[in-house]
Amino acid sequence: MELNLAAIIFVAILANNIVLNQFLGVCPYLGVSKRIETSLGMGMAVVFVMTLAAIVTWFIFNYILVPMDLVYLRTIAFILVIASLVQLVEIVMKKNNPTLFRALGIYLPLITTNCAILGVALLNIQMDHNIVQTIVYAIAAAIGFTLALVIMAGIRERLDLVNMPGVLQGAAVTLVTAGILSLSFMGFTGIMSL
């Protein structure tokens, strides 16, 4: 069991990194990776929301959708659940913890219906995880997302200070960097993968 969890953590963070290997959550990966500070904020919000969403969707799936024989409705049901959940968390947090609300700020609504969140919820079902594995996988996947985001932000902060040919500037060099990063993370899949 412990070994299994360790394997899940390794695979979710490095080998099957949610952004660089699974191709999920690419929009915030390219959009919110200009500064390390903002990418860290985004990462923390993703850890928070992904864990919460994975837990709730796991219960919805196993205790509502499976008994009712409505497994094919999981995508739309999960979208519904995640969107309302984040909204609810935002309302409660604004009242009870304004400091955290300010810290997570714009990132909370930004990731409400992000494909990475939905993707992890669906992957948990697909891989037949129990509740402990679900929680561990969600946290690890979110850490993997944060890692990818922070590395990208670090590289982009440095690229800002370089004299670069005009044709490469902006989106072009960002996508090239993302591709090279993805290539280098491919190395981990040789060790272990899902």
Added chain:
Amino acid sequence: MDLLTALLVIGSMGLVFGGLLAFAANRFAVEEDARVETICDLLPGANCGACGFPGCISFAENIVGGKVDVSSCVPGGKDACDSICEVMGVDSVASEAKKVAEVYCLGTRDVAPDKFEYHGVRDCKAAMAYSGGFKACTHGCLGLGTCADCCPFDALHMGANGLPLVDLERCTGCGICVKACPRSIIRIVNADRRGKYVPCNSKDKGKVVRQVCEVGCLGDKACVKACTQDAIVVEEFLAVIDSSKCDDCGKCVEVCKRMIIKDVVKVHHA
């Protein structure tokens, strides 16, 4: 039958979550001071940060909280302050005239040469890291446009001669460029100032200035003697004209060996 259960389950899930949200929205409602939004609408909305707060909304919150003076928004000027005072129910304190940025250097590349070739990052602060900047004059404009890049109102542009040009229509006098310039060449002045001024920033002795720039102030006090109004003083080898005393007679312009005493608003403006 399948369809019906599907509809029922998804529908009731939607209802439950909707109800939950509505309940939470009521139960956990946060009362926000309506004045914050009103004040935020009165501000220029450029989120320039000249007031020291991250964005206009944060500034508005601090005004309502009484933590900051109502007149602290420089870009908004008197108009914004007056309307904020109205909202807050206090007497207007702002009477300050509109301010604009003024560039205190005439040293284009042809008259103030470089002491070495610089191929680094196109940023004045970065250029300063290499033995204090590539320009021979240690007070003159480096011309890499750091000030123009950081202007939140698009009022500063680099001219073809390598010096920044101020767009007086757009400039609000927020002072962001003043902080950005590593050589303190830009100053904030009253927009309605009249008379002459000396667009030079060099505090070097005349002998040094002669070697590095053709249009730098030598500090030889010829203008001070010519001035009939006692409006000119030379401090640290740099002539400064007090615009409140200057009557724009032009006698100083005639005696200036370097011909650098200019009419205000005629130099460095787009």
